[in-house]
Amino acid sequence: MTELLVVIVSGLLVIAAATVYGPRLGVAAPLVLVAVGVAASFLPAFGSARIEPEWILEGVLPPLLYSSAVSMPTMNFRREFGAISGLSVVLVVASSLVLGLFFALVIPGIGFAWGVALGAIVSPTDAVATSIIKQTSVSKRVVAMLDGESLLNDATALVILRTAIVATSASFSFWGALGTFAYSVVVAVAVGGVVGWLNLVVRRRVTDATVNTVISFTVPFIAAVPAEALGASGLVAAVVAGLMTGIRAPRLLSPENRLSDSQNWRTVELVLEGAVFLTMGVQLKEVVEHVERDHAGVGTAVLVALGALAITVLVRAVYVSSLLVSLGRRARRREKLQPRLVEMQEKMTTPEGKQEILERASARPGRRPSESDLDRFAVRITRxxxxxxxxxxxxxGWREGTAVVWAGMRGAVTVAAAQTLPDDTPQRSVLVLVAYTVAALSLLVQGGTIGPLLRRLAPPVDEAAAAERSSAERTRLFEILRSSSAGVEEPRRVRGNRGPSSSRSRRTTGSG
Structure with missing residues (x-):
């Protein structure tokens, strides 16, 4: 028991030290933790250490994804949802298939299905990229896209992994696998939505901030466990529950409760992510020994990992290029609509304009619109x-595209998912080592260069123009607040309540 306590306390201290001193040394904190884990694996206490992958997939990832979903800025997520969904679903599927073909060609005896399984393992990006690029002057849109991608692509990759493992059986059916994929996502979304709604219904009635936060710690598991029991994706359910909580919490939970949640969940994220990378380093020695004992050596696995990393970057670059073209066309279409929206917004500010819009809408077949319908329409125009x-x-532009491509690093999910491969997987130790090496190389190469790369690509900043934009934004916000407050009715005075000044006058009169 004492040894376990020493290990836990030492691990927490190492996580804290790596988080503080890693960036100062120019090394990503996850790499420091992996190195410490590798060094610890040579100690007798860790000689036979083996972490069950289910502990990571079912005990670590649901709270991590839930916390990221809750903290996701709702407005940015909505605006960038098209790009986020493409990066987290279409790109992951494409990367898994291309990598599956690559692995089937270069690793003898595994076949295409197991190749896709390994491709799904190394496809999802890690949220560590976001924390690095936030320290640069990169666009807020890039941050929002990477945040959303790292939030959703983990669940997509694990669903593909599960489907690919099923595909290795003799009774595999493509349409059956597609149906399983759809069922897994749809049921998880439904379960996550219900749990997220119940979460807010219960917690809005709990006034104690500490108790409220304790309840929030159970939410990702309350969403994930039933979803898994129904054969769906527990991670998707946890993400959906977190998104619903993040969207509705500002309206239903008190500021004190939300502040307590934010502070405590940041601590949980730090500890859980650090624990994943530490365990990766601890188990790396055992994986290498298995490969050396069962196969020719680690050299081939490292070369395969290098090729896989190059392919992931290449596929990502091709997809992001097409995505930027699509987003550019959409932006130009929106720009053409801007004068029309401005005209309609101006009409909505006058009674005559409202009446004109109401008459036009009433002339169409169907239900006659009401005043509340017009108010909702005005909100949609403003939005x-x-x-x-x-x-x-x-x-x-190309700078932002380069940031999105190069910031797509692999990490905790790749490490955890690699350990879930069944024991009868062909050349399992080689596949696990390839996945570990891809994650380590990604963090080392991309994580070590993303900061300097973005600083070199960043255009010169016009301080005067930036200050002017900031001032204009503040002025616009104040105008919105003033116009909103003008429409709020003055609260009615309760009869008999004359206010403090009346009380003072009564006391003055009485004393006189």
């Missing part, structure tokens, strides 16, 4: 104009 201004103010 549409704000979106147009956002996309025009933050265009995506």
């Amino acid at each position: 549409g104009l704000a979106d147009v201004e956002y996309f025009l103010r933050e265009p995506l």
Whole structure:
């Protein structure tokens, strides 16, 4: 028991030290933790250490993804949802298939299905990239896209992994696998949505911030466990529950409760992510020994990992290039709509304009619109104009595309998913080592160069123009607040309540 306590306390101290001193040394904290784990694996206490992968997939990843989903800025997620969904679903599927073909060709005896399984393992990116690029002057849109991608692509990759493992059986059916994939996602979304709604219904009635936060720690598991029991993706359910909580919490939970959640969940994220990379380093020695004992050596596995990493970057670059072209066309279409939206917004500010829009809508067949319908329409116009201004103010060019491509690093999910490969997987130790090596090389090469690369690519900043934009933004926000407050009715005075000044006058009169 004492040894276990020493290990836990030492691990926490190492995680804290790596987080503080890693960036100062110019090394990503996950790499420091992996190195410490490798060094610890040579100690007798860790000679036979083996972490069950289910502990990571079912005990670590649900709270990590839930926490990231809750903290995701709702407005940015909505605006970039098209790009995020493409990066986290289409790109992961494409990368898994291309890598599956590559692995089937270069690793003898595994076949295409196991190749796709390994491709799904190394396809998802890690959220560590976001923490690095936030320290540079990269566009907020890039940060939002990478945040959303790292949030959703983990679940996509693990669903593909599960489907590929099923595909290795003799009774595999393509349409059956597609149906399993769809069922896994749809049921998980439904379970996550219900749990997220119940979470807010319960927690809005709990006033104690500490108790409220304790309840929040159970939410990702309450979403993930039933989803897994129904044969769906527990990670997708945890993500959906987190998104619903993040969207509705500002309206239903008190600021004190939300502040407590934020502080405590950041601590949980730090500890869990650090623990994953430490265990990766601890188990790396055993994986290498298995490869050397069962196969020719680690050299081939490292070469395969290098090729896989190059392919992931190449596929990502091709996809992001096409994505930027698509987003550019969409932005130009929105720009053409801007004058029309401005005209409609101006009409909505006058009674005559409202009446004109109401008459036009009433002339169409169907239900006659009400005043509340017009109010919702006005909100949609305002939101549409704000979106147009956002996309025009933050265009995506080759610099932003380069950031999105190079910031796609592999990490915790790749490490955890590699350990879930069944024991009867052909050349299992080689596949696990390839996955570990891809994650380590990605963090070392991309993580070590992303900061300097983005600083070199960043265009010169016009301080005066930036200050002017900031001032204009503040002025616009104040105008919105003033116009919003003008429409709020003054609270009615309760009869008999004359306020403090009346009380003072009564006391003065009485004393006189």
